[in-house]
Amino acid sequence: MPGLEPVTAVAPTRDDIEPVAHETVDRIVTGGAVVIPFLALGVAGWQVWGRALRPVDLVLFLALYVATALGVTVGYHRHFTHRSFKTTRAVRVILAVLGSAAVEGPVISWVADHRKHHAFSDREGDPHSPHVGHGAGWRGTLRGLLHAHLGWLFVHDQRGKRSRYAPDLLADRAIRFVDRTFLVWVVAGLALPFGLGYVTGGSLVEALTALLWGGAVRMLVLHHVTFSINSLCHTFGRRRFATTDESRNLAWLALPSMGEAWHNNHHAFPTSAAHGMRRWEIDPSALVIGALQATGLAWDVQRISRERQERRYPRPAGTS
Ligand SMILES: [Zn+2]
Ligand SMILES: [Zn+2]
Numbered sequence: 001m002p003g004l005e006p007v008t009a010v011a012p013t014r015d016d017i018e019p020v021a022h023e024t025v026d027r028i029v030t031g032g033a034v035v036i037p038f039l040a041l042g043v044a045g046w047q048v049w050g051r052a053l054r055p056v057d058l059v060l061f062l063a064l065y066v067a068t069a070l071g072v073t074v075g076y077h078r079h080f081t082h083r084s085f086k087t088t089r090a091v092r093v094i095l096a097v098l099g100s101a102a103v104e105g106p107v108i109s110w111v112a113d114h115r116k117h118h119a120f121s122d123r124e125g126d127p128h129s130p131h132v133g134h135g136a137g138w139r140g141t142l143r144g145l146l147h148a149h150l151g152w153l154f155v156h157d158q159r160g161k162r163s164r165y166a167p168d169l170l171a172d173r174a175i176r177f178v179d180r181t182f183l184v185w186v187v188a189g190l191a192l193p194f195g196l197g198y199v200t201g202g203s204l205v206e207a208l209t210a211l212l213w214g215g216a217v218r219m220l221v222l223h224h225v226t227f228s229i230n231s232l233c234h235t236f237g238r239r240r241f242a243t244t245d246e247s248r249n250l251a252w253l254a255l256p257s258m259g260e261a262w263h264n265n266h267h268a269f270p271t272s273a274a275h276g277m278r279r280w281e282i283d284p285s286a287l288v289i290g291a292l293q294a295t296g297l298a299w300d301v302q303r304i305s306r307e308r309q310e311r312r313y314p315r316p317a318g319t320s
Pocket of ligand 1: 117121229230234247263267
């Protein structure tokens with residue numbers, strides 16, 4: 001399983017890269033998914049100003065944000081990519097569906113890209129490193145940040161090849177189905193707030209307002225929080241562990257990212273179910289995995305002992 005062995009690969013080959021059949025269409029769709037929520041945010045701001053916003057809109061925003069974010073963090077990332085815990089087939093499908101509704105791409109492609117990110121972290125071959133090939137000085141730093149945040153979604157020369165990086169998921173019929181029907185889950189994630197807005201408000205205006213907050217604004221915020229893990233968490237923050245990449249822990253991003261911002265911890269121990277490794281390192285995704293375990297829905301949960309952590313400290317134990 002090449003993607004599960006971090007920093008063992010030497011250099012990317014043709015075999016590592018997923019070819020793209022319709023690059024232009026793909027770029028247009030990606031552009032739409034990025035730009036439309038921004039336009040929607042403008043309308044949202046205007047609405048707040050005009051006091052058109054109803055409490056139900058904020059409830060929908062929060063509920064769908066948390067649900068789809070956990071689909072990505074607990075599902076796409078910690079379970080499917082790194083296998084940090086095992087769970088039932090039903091939970092796997094639910095997590096893949098929720099992650100799909102976050103509109104960050106089909107589950108198998110997301111996993112292939114992310115396993116390749118770990119295999120080549122901040123070296124040539126990393127799909128979204130802010131540090132490779134962007135030049136020196138502040139211009140290079142800015143270019144690198146933009147590429148890692150968003151730019152990489154528009155280039156396809158370093159995507160993880162699905163058959164090489166995610167053969168386990170391609171072999172799973174249920175997950176292949178959710179992957180193939182990605183657009184259905186995207187639409188369902190938008191139809192739900194629209195429908196609930198209509199039911200609770202009784203008119204098309206309320207339905208559209210709910211769609212705006214529970215759909216577009218929710219997507220926008222989660223996108224940029226996820227993108228920030230790739231850009232900010234490889235540039236700013238503290239490094240507790242000696243890793244061969246530039247991953248960092250960024251405390252202020254921990255809550256909105258559901259614990260993913262403890263990114264240096266994560267690169268040091270990719271299979272750990274928890275990314276927060278101290279009591280104060282807030283990690284809602286780890287709490288969810290703990291709850292699944294307590295109810296018997298998760299098992300073989302990977303935890304890293306303090307002794308194992310201390311062996312990876314860059315300085316003598318206790319000083320970081
Ligand atoms: Zn990373
Ligand atoms: Zn990861």
